[in-house]
Amino acid sequence: MDSEYIVEMRNITKRFPGIVANSDVTIRIKKGEIYALLGENGAGKSTLMSILFGMYEPDEGEILIRGKREKINSPSRATELNIGMVHQHFKLVSNYTITENIIMGQEPRGRFLGFLPCIDIKRADREIADLSRKYNLEVTPTDIISDINVSTRQRVEILKMLYRDAEILIFDEPTAVLTPQEIDALLDIISGLRDSGKTIILISHKLDEIKRIADRCAILRRGRLIAVLDVKSTDTKEMANLMVGREVSFRTEKKETGFGETVLEIDKLTIHNSDEFPVVRNVSFKIREGEILAIAGVSGNGQVEIAHAIAGLMKVHSGDIRLYGKSIRNMSIRERTEAGIAYIPEDRQEMGLVLDFNLKDNLALKRYYRDSFARKGIRNNTYLDECGRSIIDKYDVRCAASTETIVRSMSGGNQQKAIIGREIELGGVLTIFVQPTRGLDIGAIERVHKQIIEERDKGKAVLLISLELDEVMNLADTIAVIYSGEIDRIAPAKELTTREVGEYMMGVGVHDKAGEVV
Numbered sequence: 001m002d003s004e005y006i007v008e009m010r011n012i013t014k015r016f017p018g019i020v021a022n023s024d025v026t027i028r029i030k031k032g033e034i035y036a037l038l039g040e041n042g043a044g045k046s047t048l049m050s051i052l053f054g055m056y057e058p059d060e061g062e063i064l065i066r067g068k069r070e071k072i073n074s075p076s077r078a079t080e081l082n083i084g085m086v087h088q089h090f091k092l093v094s095n096y097t098i099t100e101n102i103i104m105g106q107e108p109r110g111r112f113l114g115f116l117p118c119i120d121i122k123r124a125d126r127e128i129a130d131l132s133r134k135y136n137l138e139v140t141p142t143d144i145i146s147d148i149n150v151s152t153r154q155r156v157e158i159l160k161m162l163y164r165d166a167e168i169l170i171f172d173e174p175t176a177v178l179t180p181q182e183i184d185a186l187l188d189i190i191s192g193l194r195d196s197g198k199t200i201i202l203i204s205h206k207l208d209e210i211k212r213i214a215d216r217c218a219i220l221r222r223g224r225l226i227a228v229l230d231v232k233s234t235d236t237k238e239m240a241n242l243m244v245g246r247e248v249s250f251r252t253e254k255k256e257t258g259f260g261e262t263v264l265e266i267d268k269l270t271i272h273n274s275d276e277f278p279v280v281r282n283v284s285f286k287i288r289e290g291e292i293l294a295i296a297g298v299s300g301n302g303q304v305e306i307a308h309a310i311a312g313l314m315k316v317h318s319g320d321i322r323l324y325g326k327s328i329r330n331m332s333i334r335e336r337t338e339a340g341i342a343y344i345p346e347d348r349q350e351m352g353l354v355l356d357f358n359l360k361d362n363l364a365l366k367r368y369y370r371d372s373f374a375r376k377g378i379r380n381n382t383y384l385d386e387c388g389r390s391i392i393d394k395y396d397v398r399c400a401a402s403t404e405t406i407v408r409s410m411s412g413g414n415q416q417k418a419i420i421g422r423e424i425e426l427g428g429v430l431t432i433f434v435q436p437t438r439g440l441d442i443g444a445i446e447r448v449h450k451q452i453i454e455e456r457d458k459g460k461a462v463l464l465i466s467l468e469l470d471e472v473m474n475l476a477d478t479i480a481v482i483y484s485g486e487i488d489r490i491a492p493a494k495e496l497t498t499r500e501v502g503e504y505m506m507g508v509g510v511h512d513k514a515g516e517v518v
Contacts, residue, residue, distance in 0.1 A: 005067070006031040006199050007052065007168060012061035014047055019400040021047040022058075023223045029168075034190065034200040036210045036231070038243055039220035040441040041413025042398035045203045046088065048220070049170050052201075053085040054078040065168075084161025085170040088203075088412055088439075089349065090153050092145045099128045099141040102160050131162060136192060151182040158189070169193060172203045176412065176439040180467060181298070187213050205243070205413075205441035207236040219243050244443035252449040252474055255457070259477075260289030261324070263461035264310070264430050269319035271305045278317070279305050281485045287430070287461040287478075292452065294464040294476035294493075298505050302485035303465045304346055307434050310463070311343040312336045313351075323430065337366055340429035344419055344436050346465075352419040353407050360388040360403035363422050387425075395421035396447065412439040420448060424455065431455055434465045449475060469505075473498055483507045 007029040014022040022044045029035045037045040050056050052063065054072040063070055065081050072078050078085070092101050103124050125141040132139045137155045145153065154174065161169055171190065175183045191213050194200050204210055210217055211231060219226045219242045226242050241247055264287040271280040280302040287293045295303045308314035310321055312333040321329050323339055331339065345351040353362050364384050367373055373380055373387075388403035397417045399405035407415060416439055423431060433452060437445045452475055456462050466472050472479060476493040481504035488504045489496075 004030060006065070008064040009048065009052065010062050010064070012048065012051060012058045014051060014056060014058050016400050020223050025220070025225045027218050027225070029199060029201065031199050032194065032197060033215040034194050034202055034213055036202045036204060036214035036217035037220060038205060038210060038217045038239060040205065040243060040443055041411045043220040044223040045220055046172055046411065049085065049172060049201060049203055052078070053083060053170060079164050082165055082167040083170070084164060084166030084168070086154070086157040086161065086172060086174060088173040088176060090157055092153060092156060094146040096145060097141065098139050098143050098145065098156050099124050101145060101156055102128055102163050128159065132159060135162060136189060151178055151185070154178065154186060168199045168201065170201045173412065173439060175206060175209060183209070207239050207442060211236055221245055240442045243441065252446070252453060254453050257290050257457060259291045260459060262286050262288050263324060264463065265322040267320045267322065269306065269309065269321065270317045271309050271314055272317045279485050283487050285480050285487065285490055287463055289459045289461060290456055291477050292456050292462040292464055292475055293478045293480060294466060294472040295480050295482055296469060296472045296501050296505055297482035299467055301482045303482050304434060307343070307432050307463070307465055310432060311341060337426070342423035342426045342428040342431040344423050344433045346434040348412070348415050348419055353415060355408040357407060358403065359392070359399055359405045359407055359418060360384050362407050363388045363391050363418060366422065366426055391418070391421040391425055397421065413441060413444055416440060417444060420451065424451060430461045430463065432463045435467065437468070437471065469498060469502060472501070481505055
């Protein structure tokens with residue numbers, strides 16, 4: 001047995017009803033390297049690593065850890081072998097403290113009054129604080145999970161692994177829900193863990209991140225291993241083409257079009273959060289037919305609250321929202337949908353889908369009450385199936401059991417494609433896209449960008465909210481930059497450089513509060 005490899009997965013095959021998730025996959029990972037698994041949504045990356053972590057057992061193949069064949073039939077067994085995993089969707093108890101989440105199942109024991117057994121939580125707090133400082137993962141151990149931001153929750157998941165002495169660390173799409181600044185910090189942390197002797201397996205489809213920190217990458221396509229590459233000697237274009245199986249364009253072509261009537265008008269909008277603090281202040285802008293207006297800004301500057309207010313998910317403190325000149329401020333969410341507003345939310349699992357429903361029902365969530373879907377309270381299942389299959393085919397939603405697939409079992413990227421398909425197929429006059437390509441692979445991103453431009457070319461109004469500056473510059477006709485709840489600048493995209501937009505996003509641009517497009 002070759003001791004050079006800390007992990008060997010030989011000839012792994014895993015089948016689910018209707019799909020082969022992994023087909024005869026062999027990977028070998030060296031101790032102390034960052035090994036990336038690259039592939040499209042649904043390529044089998046997460047399934048392969050779930051097998052290594054003991055969440056699934058392979059139908060065929062074997063696993064060797066440190067040269068010894070092992071049967072990993074549970075996460076507990078994986079933990080015994082010093083394997084840890086940070087899942088794409090965090091597994092934390094929201095009303096517990098950071099310490100309580102980290103030590104769960106391995107609580108340090110003490111004695112109350114010298115003889116009564118108890119959990120020594122103060123000792124645990126000190127240990128977690130020391131551990132977080134050692135690996136530059138500073139957290140406040142007594143903070144409640146529900147009160148901390150996403151990047152801190154990510155740190156908690158990493159500390160859970162380190163507390164259990166993990167040497168082999170699996171990261172499943174670790175940057176999918178982070179801002180660009182948080183991504184930079186996390187990649188530095190992962191590099192630091194490698195430098196401290198840990199072996200890192202990074203599941204991703206973000207080529208720039210893999211290029212930045214990985215040593216080698218294995219490319220999976222539809223469950224099969226396509227190639228294992230040395231990252232330093234391979235460019236991102238070659239990786240993308242191998243991953244998707246065709247030539248991939250990194251820039252979306254967009255023809256010049258004229259704008260039509262004003263579809264959406266935001267007039268001096270102010271929104272307060274639950275603490276009655278103004279998170280959006282006196283914001284005004286317009287979107288016309290055939291126009292993509294992108295709101296660019298660092299996360300947490302009020303852009304998501306604007307989208308929520310337009311869709312009816314947040315109350316407006318003052319100002320107005322008008323659709324084709326008619327105020328919709330007091331309309332219900334359903335009334336806004338019927339008026340022609342489609343909404344792709346930032347959080348697909350919390351707001352976009354009912355995870356325990358099947359795909360058919362999720363794809364009908366905005367239309368199930370219409371006559372074609374149901375008559376006198378009786379569902380027309382044949383029509384629901386037809387509509388569901390149409391969206392699955394048109395938007396390349398990969399799922400094991402067609403419309404009967406339980407949405408929770410789908411990859412995050414395919415969940416996102418399902419939401420985008422459902423909303424576009426509503427055929428409305430305004431589509432709001434909030435982080436539409438978060439968690440999508442390069443091929444799916446290319447497809448979504450084309451779909452957004454197609455909506456614009458049909459004469460629809462599009463509001464795009466994205467933390468990806470390249471995405472904003474690539475797609476937008478007009479850019480509104482938001483900082484601290486206020487619009488600092490609105491201008492045609494061709495009049496702004498990436499540098500200028502970045503400066504306004506950070507609050508260092510020259511303020512132009514007029515808010516009018518020239």
